[in-house]
Amino acid sequence: MVSTVRAAVRVEGIVQGVGFRPFVYSLAARLGLAGWVGNDADGVFAEVEGTPESVERFLGLLETDAPPLARVARVTATTMSPNGASGFSIVASDPTGRRRALVAPDSATCDDCLAELADPADRRFGYPFINCTNCGPRFTIVTGVPYDRPQTTMASFTMCAACEVEYHDPADRRFHAQPACCPACGPRLRLLDAAGADVAGEPLAEAARRLAQGQVIAVKGLGGYHLAVDAGCEAAASALRARKHREDKPFALMAADVAAARELCEVDEVGQALLASPRRPVVLLPRRAGAPVAGAVAPGNRQLGIMLPYTPLHHLLVRETGRPIVLTSGNVSDEPIAYADADALARLAGIADAFLTHDRAIHIRTDDSVVRPLRGGAAVLRRSRGYAPEPVTVTAAFPRPVLACGAELKNTFCLAAQSRAFISHHIGDLENYQTLRSFTEGIAHFRRLFDTEPEVVAYDLHPEYLSTKYALDLDGVDLVGVQHHHAHIASCLADNDEQGPVIGVAFDGTGFGTDGTIWGGEFLLADLASFERAGHLDPVPMPGGVAAIRQPWRMAAAYLDAAYGDGLPDGLAVAQRNAGRWPEVVAMARRGINAPLTSSAGRLFDAVAALLGVRDEINYEGQAAIELEQWADASEPGAYPAAITGGSPLRVRGADLVRAAAGDLLAGAGPGAVAARFHRGMAAVITQVCGLLRERSGLGAVALSGGVFQNLLLLETVAGLLEGDGFRVLVHARVPPNDGGISLGQAAVAGARDRLGAG
């Protein structure tokens, strides 16, 4: 008699809405197994019965052959007694019980759907909302869990008979594809004029025609409205800048495919993989000389941010337009992007000449993600569409559920439970009512989506951050304050699934220190639970406070005064350009009135940028430093020295770097060489400090975090020097080094302290 076994199988991870049950169904059929499969609160649950060999094979293939969008976190199996039943079936979802199954991120249109889109014989030929189990909207349309059509913004569309058949056929690519639809039953495209009235004609063709004429078209995407213009049209790009009140911050571009992207940028293998990834981020790539892009698209930038189409609507629009388009966030200035139709029409009416829109609602505003190639992989600068809400899993589990409220700029929040940290989509700068509302509503949505009630709430020490005020206003939770730079290093540790201790280098623009001063050039000896400030940049006054952030020439004045005092040499262009206010600003710095001290590395980069003539004022955060990096002549090997003084903490004389740069400039050195020597000097002194701290602590690993490490010239130079010196170097991979990664770090610290408290 042939022996038969029966197993109860549970699959956890992102396994709902990604075609997992049909995959299990066909796998079981192939292996001749009986039983059933269904969704439940935790993921996918199945019972299979057959020979021991085929059951074992089934369990192995569950992980290795899973569908493209699935992320299998865990497969567990327990044996049961066989019941002799035959056949295999898919059973309905169980809407009761706790909901822990994971919602998938939005995913770019798959090749099968693209083939249908282009096939005149297909019933979805040219249909802008084509999708299937392997692609399409997810996070942005989910209103609740379990992930089923009634819990999405597709709930109001009733499937036609043809779509129903596909939806219920386990052999079909659209089996239980919740957003599946067709021209007969799904969303419809419309083109509206600025007043909201329908424009005659075929919407796509008319939108493309208007783009070619230089008009600004608002386009409803997956996570919000974009503003589009012809990327080669100077007048249109300039008009868009003026209407958006966006002076210099680069616009992103969309190109039809990799070949079209190659005409604009240098695309290597890594760049190509990032561009074509189903996450479809904006990829920052070196601009090609003579790229046919209007000057107003990315002024002063040697890079372009470029992405490939990620919805059928984008594919059709770019194809119809026949050339790359600007596709920038649909907002005015720094407001959050518009995503609700009525709000978009109202807010963008003064910017867009027409609206290419449709009737599938966006539930959660989700910006485009931004990445840069780094060391053969990706450096994530903004983690949002295509990534959120996929969790970062960590080995060190959270004893109680944690909500981490993040920082002020580039805010994200993080909801963490057990071994998973759900980092939110990019919320933005928490400086206005609308963004604050996205923050609070986003937290409420995540709590429902992941059925998690936070018991511990982590927040930044800065008393004026709105995220901090939100946290301090909560009742019935344990509050954990986390120092900003400790959160950066903890974020880098959690990103690498490590717990420390390490030497942490946290370089950024601004963070509230435990002594009430502004930190930002910090060397920490840290593990997840605690840290010691073991070194930092010598504090320098910021003359005028926040004015010194907007006007980097003020930092040049403060740093040159720290370097030279009364002996400032003549002939420095930055002093000449700002001669009118220079003495007053120097006096302000010396008196220390309205001139708070800061150890910020960002302000040191600003000072050098102004000294070199990169710019005296900025229009967006980090602009001077971003441009300084691009000015640097990477082939220049020199490095400026900086003294290290003090014992505990060590102090780095940043003014030495400024003095060396000024001396070089006066001696006639070119700004490209000076910028490079400054970067390499910074990298060298970081490495020296780490060496001294290794002697003291015995630690051989260094974690690099903070917004300054978005600078790849600095990051790659430091990492190379440290590794050459025998250090193990941790850099970010899954979350940004900037303040977008702070929430993960806060959660990791709160979890570690909770483990200590519980232990």
Ligand code: ZN
């Ligand atoms: Zn598809």
Ligand code: ZN
């Ligand atoms: Zn249909």
Ligand code: FE
């Ligand atoms: Fe920071």
